[in-house]
Amino acid sequence: MADADDVFGCITPAIAKFMPWEPPQSLNEYKARREKMLQGKGHNNFSFVIRRLDNMECLGLAALDDVDASSPELGVWIKEAAHGHGYGREAVRAVAEWASKALGKESFIYPAAVQNIPSRRIAEALHGEIIGSRTNPKYDSVVYKIPWRA
Numbered sequence: 001m002a003d004a005d006d007v008f009g010c011i012t013p014a015i016a017k018f019m020p021w022e023p024p025q026s027l028n029e030y031k032a033r034r035e036k037m038l039q040g041k042g043h044n045n046f047s048f049v050i051r052r053l054d055n056m057e058c059l060g061l062a063a064l065d066d067v068d069a070s071s072p073e074l075g076v077w078i079k080e081a082a083h084g085h086g087y088g089r090e091a092v093r094a095v096a097e098w099a100s101k102a103l104g105k106e107s108f109i110y111p112a113a114v115q116n117i118p119s120r121r122i123a124e125a126l127h128g129e130i131i132g133s134r135t136n137p138k139y140d141s142v143v144y145k146i147p148w149r150a
Contacts, residue, residue, distance in 0.1 A: 001038075003049040004031050006058035010079035015060075018113040019077060020136050044068050050078065050091045062091040064099055071107040071145060072099060076122070089122045096126070100148045108146045113139040120144075 008030040016023040024030040037045075044067045050059040060078040074095060076088045092110070099105045110128055112119040120142070128144030135141075 001031065001034060003058065004034060007049060007061060010058055010060055012080055014080055015077050018116040018119065018139060020138065046095075048091070048095060050076075050087060059087050060091075062095045064095050067099070067103060069109075070105075071109050072103075072105060073109040073111070074146070075110070076119075083118070088118070089125055092122050093126060096146065096148050106148055108148060110144040110146055111141045112144065113141050115139065 005027060008024065008027045011023045011030070013023055021033075024033060044065075046064040046067065048062045048064075050062055051057060052059060058079075059082045060076065063073075063075040065073040065075065074092050076092050076095075078088045078091075096105075096108055099108070109131075110123045110126075111134055112123055114120075116139075123144035123146060126146045128146040130142045131145045132143040133140060134143055
């Protein structure tokens with residue numbers, strides 16, 4: 001929650017286009033959503049703020065959801081101004097590496113909107129293979145399984 005102001009400042013309608021959620025209308029709404037998520041029963045998800053090392057600029061969020069599953073779900077979003085620099089791939093790789101070492105995970109699920117080619121390239125760069133699909137009200141997605149060895 002200490003990073004809420006920075007993270008909220010990165011959220012735009014374009015970022016939310018391929019996210020299952022709609023962008024919050026205010027910082028207070030964003031904080032309320034995060035608090036509700038943190039208070040939820042069976043909370044077994046991690047969110048990691050992505051920052052540049054050289055200046056600590058907030059770039060977005062990476063997530064690891066359903067950590068009790070044999071293959072937890074990875075996710076990432078990067079603010080528009082930072083697209084195209086490999087930060088998403090670097091963040092997903094870092095979360096997978098951490099989860100492999102800290103939690104003993106050997107594979108991950110990574111959904112990506114069919115039309116979100118940059119996100120799909122992240123999964124493919126990490127040797128992900130399509131294992132299924134999902135549909136939600138905003139878009140259709142493919143689901144990758146990414147193998148991992150520590």
